[in-house]
Amino acid sequence: MALKIKRIAIDTHPENTAFLLRRRNGYSPEQFVALRKIEITGGDASILATLALIDDESLLEPHMIGLGEQAFRRLGLPEGAEVTFRQAPVPHSLEHVRRKIDGDELEETEIAEIIRDIAGYRYSPMEIGAFLVACAGFMSTHETLALTRAMAGVGRQMHWPSEIVVDKHCIGGIPGNRTSMIIVPIIAAHGLTMPKTSSRAITSPSGTADTMEVLASVDLPEDRLVSIVAKEHAVLAWGGRVNLSPADDVLITVERPLRIDTFDQMVASILSKKLAAGSTHLLIDIPVGPTAKVRTTREAIRLRKLFEYVGHRLGLVLDIVVTDGSQPVGRGVGPVLEARDVMAVLRNEDDAPRDLRERAVMLAGRVLEFDPALAGGKGYARAMELLGSGAALAAMERLIDAQGRCREVILPGSHVHDICAPAGGTVMSIDCHLIARIARLAGAPMDKGAGIDLLHKVGDRVRADEVLYRIHAHSPTGLEYARELAVASSGYVVG
Template sequence: MLRVKRLPIDTYPDNTAFILRRSDGYSAEQFQALRKIRVTGDSCEILATLAVVDDDKIIGNGEIGLGEQAFRRLGLPEGAEVEIAQARRPASLEFVRRKIDGDSLGEAEIGAVIRDIANYRYSPMEIGAFLVACASFMSTQETLALTRAMLDVGSRLSWDSPLVVDKHCIGGIPGNRTSMIVVPIVAAHGLICPKTSSRAITSPCGTADVMEVLAQVDLSSEQMSSIVKKENAVLAWGGRMNLSPADDVLISVERPLRLDQFEQMVASIISKKVAAGSTHLVIDIPVGPTAKVRTQGDAVRLRKLFEYVARHMGLVTKIVFTDGSQPVGRGVGPVLEARDVMAVLRNEPDAPEDLRDHAVALAGHMLDFDPALEGGKGYSRALELLASGEALAAMERLIDAQGRNPAKPELGRLRREVEATKAGTVTSIDCERIARIARHAGAPMDQGAGIDLLHKVGSTVREGDALYRIYANSATGMGFACEFAGEGSGYEIG
């Protein structure tokens, strides 16, 4: 029996247990063999990766240290007695091996894999193997099975309304922060829109990262329900609410691998929206030479996959193809994108027109779901709500309801400009490269890091003009960003 000791160590998303190497009753060889252990006590159990400690000031004899995640998931107080044993290899790993060999998996097999992933029985390496195997080939039936499995292992929200709307952009376009404009427009109209978002996977930030600049996004299901009841909407991070929790574990492995496979994307989005209680969904698929979806053929294939899975999950969808040829708005990074969003909502004269137009068009599609609104009037109604200030008022109420961030958003203290190497007209901007430069600078973890775009496609520039400005708070991040930008600015000048 070992006594639990809570260690203030963040090992997200893994469960990690720490034991003294020279503890009574164990040898170094036994420790090395116990790569993953089962920790049990008082009807509670977790699987945890084992870390061996050589300093008895951290862990003493007869103690087992648990990182923050493992301690919370075990659910026992400090000092509680637990036993450890070598963890058995999850039986579902056999299905992963079969997938690696090119087999198609059935619904029960995919369900077993997802349940084990959601219960933290897989290591990041094993999750990566599953994701890469799925990226090689995945049928539409497997995608549907994956969606159902991801939905089944988490919680589900329900709302007292036959019409619950939402929208989702598949991403890949820097600055495309339309949700934070669309949601208050829709809420001001009176439709229910419980918008939950993931953190950024391969982009400089997601909706949750940007909204966090303005307000609290780490909300419980109870908090979310209360806010939606009062304000018709919410802009929250979905990870806290246990909605499709396996997706958050998968995302934590996808992020460093920079994986964004169509089938996994569809399963992730649809499972999250159904779990959040949505009945109607607008999906924005930007298409462009450096976007996630680069050809019309790929866009049609993705649209059909969304439609197939959504139909079988009972979700009404509207798929919209949009221009993904260049970044949207001016800012790329949490603080900069929050600035652009609020400029649009405030109807400021210099607010980015492309962000405004894109958001109003998407809001119009969502409002067209309203049976009380005359067909085709959604766009004009969205425009009216934005121009009148009703959307801004809805956003301010939402920020207050979620918990306004008292700190003033601050841009990174370090600034560098990337200049044009010749005179001419900007003919194209590489979305992927701009996103990677912003991530090198530190976004989204560093909220003030990112890129302020000073010119867009069609702009005339002179040699030496600043094309964009990089912000960072760390000299290392700025160095990485400038080095990467030096290899290629992402701008083509003709």
Template sequence: MKIRCLPIDTYPENTAFLLRGGGDFAPEQFQAMRKLAIGDGQKSILAALAIVDDKRLLAPGEIGLGEQAFRRLGLAEGSKVTVRQAQPPHSLEFVRRKIDGDTLEDAEIGEVIRDIAAYRYSPMEIAAFLVACAGFMTTQETFALTRAMADVGSRLHWPPGPIVDKHCIGGIPGNRTSMIVVPIVAAHGLVMPKTSSRAITSPSGTADTMEVLASVDLSATELKEVVDRAHGALAWGGRVNLSPADDILISVERPLRIDTFDQLVASILSKKVAAGSTHLLIDIPVGPSAKVRSQSEAVRLRKLFEYVGGKLGLTLDIVFTDGSQPVGRGVGPVLEARDVMAVLRNDPAAPADLREHALMLAGRVLEFDPALEGGTGLGRARALLDSGQALAAMEKIIDAQGRRTVAIEVGALLHDIRAGHHGSVAAIDCHLIARIARAAGAPMDKGAGIDLMRKVGDRILQGDILYRIHAESPAGLAFARELAEASPAYTVAS
């Protein structure tokens, strides 16, 4: 059959389209052929099957490939391929054993991950693996999963010396410290090639926010050029193809809302190892509406990071931070970028909590420098920020990555959520704030989000604005407003 590219986005799955009655397959066979093997003897892919009844889309003798499948197969349109029913991956037997409660060997987990990265699993089969692992994993299985994910895909290599990085496990809106830490560290002279994911369940990831200022879609070669010029980078990890199995797993985890500590550790450390990091700071916010709710959970997660990171040869520093409320004022790409640049510019109106949190983390990263006297990291970080050297480093990174020439504005549609009575802010629900910001359209609509006017401890009067919702579309504003009015996210004590 001849392949034809159809302009259909089927991410993350490979999907092939056959015309009913347009080939050598009888209609009754279509239902049995859940997955096809397609190739020319040199290149091949597995793809889920969909049936087309409109002859305007496909001609007899053609097989249509969705955008992802066509790109991954890597053959020119019109090339002849052989189509046959695909055999289930052998590694599915290991998944079935895991479902039964067995402990898998390192090689078995490695085979599962290689098949997932090669798109041999359907989303349903990936979900079965994730749910089985969420039930129980040994620390050795977590290490094996992390190493297997790091081994699939690209690896970055850097000159000898500390290659530093930091990662916050997330769950705290507005906590965009990486965009302040990286330029501080780069201004000091340490190499910090920060690669980040786009938002999974949050209103913005570091890559989403940095994209307001500069290009983040960098190839491995482009990333290395940026780091050579600026000592640091703030790029999207997906283009660099670091731990690609993780991106596939995340696409299934997101709708299922699976986020276990084992999968969290494997996701973070596999990408850091693939990125070539040698020294890593982990920020674990702890709070009643954060990902980590208690000190005991934080200690358990820290020990898992230490076990897996130690076996991978990483030097780790793990810090517990306050996760009781959002950090900064802005929640959403444009609003968070505004806060970041205000801190770097030493604007008196910049959020003090974001500034101090970023300085603390930057100081911890600088302590990785063997030439720096112990205990002086925070002072050095503050000096680099106060002097403007960190801002100059950020401008250099932005220019090296490709400065955005047309500014993205904050969403013009807005709605204020006001206090219903006098009192003081007793609590802010981070999870609800994130949900409201996402309902408004963030991070896809970069100007959407929330501007926080009050923080925990602030005294307020009836009618004072607690926060302002920004949206780019009437539908986004309506969704966010409805959610906020049902669950305002603020607790005001009389």
């Protein structure tokens, strides 16, 4: 039976969702139980979608099938186009998942089949969760390599005319560590190609894309992204628009609620994205600290070796650096406050956060060492030269204009609350995880002006009742949520 498409303005990211009236469609309600997952076809276009039933006929007519925003965009047909649907077949690759649950090691072809079906939205969240938990229980290095290769092979793969295409990735877990937005303009000013595609924040107060969006558009179609890189040598864009390693985006939506973040899945996620983005040379930053994602040097070494094993077999040139992850970097935590710090560093302002500046220049120097035309060991000096001369700032301004300068001036949230030192002494430690949670409760990153302004760092002397940090929010509710957690546990130890 043919039905006409109606676009339903409901965001069901990342899943495809279709909507049908419960009655008057030629099916009984009992039959819809079997049709929970359906295949929708129109001409050469086809997608799989989860079915939701509607009882209100003002939303949908009997001869129509509604498609949520994701499903409508992925099917690619106009409203009113006729489609047919049928019950989606059970993916054959689920047999491989069952074997993995039993503890078997899977072949590369079996993992590739699983990833193709996940990227095609043929798995339910429960089935994806079963696969992830099975992999978290045991995964060989061969399986990690196969998973990375399979994830990179599904979706868009970008290619660049430059022989050397550099990139940088931080493992994360450190609030305010927005070094990429300083590194990219330094590298662009030098002339290396660095098409930096970044994710939005999932569990952190801000991702690179969230912070850059304060300054410029990051939702760039592929043709525009390519033209910017051709002209400016670089870009700072959201990677979700160009469909790089789409299976990773689907897996992440299930990993995060389950708090599954194994090294194997981390390596596959990062390297598949970089491989699909066309990178040839990659710097990996692994911050180590008591409240970071990687807690010990021993863990960092194990993670480094796994990156090297997989990366080298995929043809990537890797440089892996272990950095201090014991406290937040810079002063701002949250999009607006982090963007303020980044631009202060690029403008060489006297009060720019020194730790953010030094960290970014050090990492930029490591990336510049990939350039065979630069004498060995000169990367750091070259990075300092490009930053100090204003060349990096000029490159950043060109990138902002090319991507589309943000017309709205976004300010830090006007609702504020100060967290003060309970007694005089020295700041002994700062809990990165707790600071990130407080900033998110304040509204970051969705509310770009929300976050935390850190007024003191580890080693600073403070007086009793002196302000340690200031919480910003745009709503009283967000401020109250953040304040309650900060009052209960500030994240600072003063001794």
